[in-house]
Amino acid sequence: MQHHPIPHKIGRLIPWQGKDYRYFSGTAYLGMGSVPQFEQLIIQGIQQYGPNHGASRFSNVQLEVYEELEQQFASGAGAPYAALLSSGFMAGYLTQTLLCEMAHTVWAAPDAHPAILPANYQPDPEQSFHEFANECIQKSHQVKGQTIAILSNAVDTILPAIHDFDWVKDLSPANTYYLLVDDSHAFGLLGKGIYGTYSQWKSLPAHLIVAGSLGKGLAIPAGIVLGDAQFIGKVKNSAIFRGASPAAPGYCQAFLQAGKIYKQQQSLLQANMEYFFKLINNSSDQLRYDPRFPVITFKNNGWSPKLLEAGIMISSFSYPRPEDPPVDRIILSAYHMQEDLEKLTEVLTNTSI
Incomplete structure (x- = not known):
């Protein structure tokens, strides 16, 4: 290479x-x-908010642009709530960390990005996504009363392939499921407008969480988590979210104006x-x-x-x-x-x- x-x-x-x-x-x-127009919006955003904002989102002086972006993104995606972070990797890492604390077991798709994989978790690279889905269905009918986290990308960018999650409807109703979909390569490309696949899968019999990078198709160096009030509350109350610096505000302002x-x-x-x-x-x-x-x-x-x-x-x-x-x-x-x-x-x- x-x-x-x-x-x-x-x-x-x-x-x-x-x-x-x-x-x-x-x-x-x-x-x-x-x-050029997008670059100009970024320049204007930096002029308005400065080059960076290193304080916690929970400091006594807060920038309104972060909550505005969260509200717009959640609304656009058809999600109840959103949490904005400084990178897609952090969004994925924090989300899977919280899910691992909540779940009895974790099932990860063979192409799941490292950001959404627990430490030392090694999916089978030889397994197809179809085989993974069938395995999940079979295993779900062998247990009861379990909380199960299912982790997957929205897209396999290596094959490439766009994943379908309708098979979640065939999981045993005897368990509680959290479905985490990494939309890093879907934002701007798939689903609803530029807002990814949340609306496509929100009716599945699982607690849907979508996380991903805004730095690919959307060109904003930030990450986002979409989900219900309970889970986004866990994200925002976590030590990682409260202690980490947020995304650069000028880029966030540019995003709001770049529709x-x-x-x-x-x-x-x-x-x-x-x-x-x-x-x-x-x-x-x-x-x-x-x-x-x-x-x-x-x-x-x-x-x-x-x-x-x-x-x-x-x-x-x-x-x-x-x-x-x-x-x-x-x-x-x-x-x-x-x-x-x-x-x-x-x-x-x-x-x-």
């Missing part, structure tokens, strides 16, 4: 060693960093996805993708150096552990132009591993 250190922000073109590379990596699905920009970028991304998947149209049997999601992976490794030779830089690194083999992925973004997608299609159809 070759690293490419650069001294500037990332966009659709990456200058490196005297050559421009078309960039198909990262998690900036909506391409917000390439929108039209997010909608615009969603439309651009959707158009790019439709155009690319129409171009590729199963012309390469070496690709894996879901046309509803802007990530494409390969059935075989080794694509990254081949594409780099053709001027295309994709995602390629060991994940989630350093000893794992590198995973090659193509990521589409709203900032891509049709000529980028055409070039990518040309290279893919004329390359084999």
Whole structure:
């Protein structure tokens, strides 16, 4: 795996060693960093609130922007309440920590992100999500009176695959279930508006909790937890939430004012996805993708150096552990132009591993 250190922000073109590379990596699905109006909103937010706010959310002087974002996000997602944290990893970590204290047992999906996994918990990487779901159903009918926490990503970004949780309806009603869904790669892409999948799963026979990063599609360095009054109360009364510094307030203010920009970028991304998947149209049997999601992976490794030779830089690194083999992925973004997608299609159809 070759690293490419650069001294500037990332966009659709990456200058490196005297050559421009078309960039198909990262998690900036909506391409917000390439929108001047969004950058201006961030600058205005910093001018209003300062570069950072290091005090506890519970100090005697409080910034109103945090509660405003929580209320807007909860309303948009169709959730009762929300809790804003400084990162998606912290949101996931705090949520699973509280669930582990409440639950008799924890079941984690094979692709669950490390942020939502208990310490030393190792899901079976060879197990499919379908096999995991069936196993949960079977185990649920073997116990009674248990409180069970089920942990999963909304999306497997490695396959890729969008997960369906309707199978939770088949769990035994003799237990109490908490379903934690990590929406880090769903915010801005899936579900209700830019607000993720909470509304899609809130009618399941489980206490639904959604947590995740706002720093990917939404480009806000923060994390959020969505849930009912009881659980969000536990989050906000925890020592971690009370003791940690909150998110940078200027970015939060920018988020509150960027609704039209997010909608615009969603439309651009959707158009790019439709155009690319129409171009590729199963012309390469070496690709894996879901046309509803802007990530494409390969059935075989080794694509990254081949594409780099053709001027295309994709995602390629060991994940989630350093000893794992590198995973090659193509990521589409709203900032891509049709000529980028055409070039990518040309290279893919004329390359084999």
